[in-house]
Amino acid sequence: MASIHDSELKRILQEYGINAPQISLIRHNENLTYKIIDTSLQHSYLFRVHHPITKNMEGLQHTKEGVHCELALLQDMTEETDLIVQEPVQTHSSQLITKYSFIADQSIYCSLLKWIEGRNLQREDFSNRELVTKLGVQLAHLHKYFKGLIHNDITQSRPHYGRNKNENMLAHIYKGVEKGLFRGHEYDIIVQTVELIHSRLFGNKENADDWGIIHGDLNMGNILVTEKEEIAFIDFGLFGYGHYLLDVAMGALNTTPETRDIFLKAYFGNTTYSKDILLIVEGFMLISIMGYYANQMENEEVHPWIRERMPLLCKLHCKPFLNGESILYNF
Structure with missing residues (x-):
């Protein structure tokens, strides 16, 4: 899976309340990542598709439980520390994870994080x-x-x-x-x-x-x-x-x-x-x-x-x- 079609990506982003996104592919390594700019509010995000570029990079971190565990950690760090971390964004239904079906019998998980400005x-x-x-x-x-x-x-x-x-x-x-x-x-x-x-x-x-x-x-x-x-x-x-x-x-x-x-x-x-x-x-x-x-x-x-x-x-x-x-x- 080299990328997600823009129409499907826009559909998923609507679940987070982003209806006018500017989408830029960042890279595909352990995850497939995009920079998203909500053009209506000028807010920036990191969208991740938790699917690695090679099969031998797959692991517990790509399961639903593994992704949720990471997002829960980031949420806790945002609330409990002064560390600068990428805060997870919830969907309209208060979920941290969305699901993308790229073939009929297999799904992969997606998440959205607030963008941190820096280099x-x-x-x-x-x-x-x-x-x-x-x-x-x-x-x-x-x-x-x-x-x-x-x-x-x-x-x-x-x-x-x-x-x-x-x-x-x-x-x-x-x-x-x-x-x-x-x-x-x-x-x-x-x-x-x-x-x-x-x-x-x-x-x-x-x-x-x-x-x-x-x-x-x-x-x-x-x-x-x-x-x-x-x-x-x-x-x-x-x-x-x-x-x-x-x-x-x-x-x-x-x-x-x-x-x-x-x-x-x-x-x-x-x-x-x-x-x-x-x-x-x-x-x-x-x-x-x-x-x-x-x-x-x-x-x-x-x-x-x-x-x-x-x-x-x-x-x-x-x-x-x-x-x-x-x-x-x-x-």
Whole structure:
């Protein structure tokens, strides 16, 4: 499904009281997204069709329960925190979710969020030490809120970023060997890397306090800088249950080696972070990159990039990691 016909999209938007929309396609990745401008009121929205571009990106987050759980979280965050988030919009019948039937026996779910004015975080922003500090502080603020929430509904209806998730990721990465994108010995290096990461995550030192609700997808495209130079996290479409340091690692990957310590110190505040914590952060940096490869393995447009980058990932990052070298500043 590349897109929805405009007439069908307009029909769905009428359920939200938008009768004169200006519609612009944004992208199709884990969801199909559009910017909507209500031309009668000049209000802007983000419309999402919860259907991924490739089948191997499907998950609990695309089920009705999963979508509702995300929207309920955003609603609570809007009401209970000063975090800048995309507030869900209800339909005339007070529903957060609409349904779109794109074939006779299958439906997918849609949602509408208020638009946040701002720009995506850019690589050059990391020459701004104040902005890097804000990013670390804001992530700590987000996690503090998450730590106060009950996990039961979330663990049942949202992704779980644990051992099974990583093993499933490896299965998808192996398809790259079958497709001739890289060689078997490179896949073996990836497996050894994940096994080492697991030994550190699920060993005797495992701490339940380190696990909880996380954003799960903190790439630069999901971090906005507002006109007031505030940090806003968007696209909670992959939020779920996982290790808090997975978010930290994704945030650290966005920074430059020169500003990585600034980000980490801002996140941890007065809490001392040990070498063991940095080893876990490094591991999650690698998991984040591998996860992107796995999600894109069925996307032929990305295959040339994977063919070029996988040997470099193994040589420059995984092998040093396996040899006990620090790779925190290698990215």
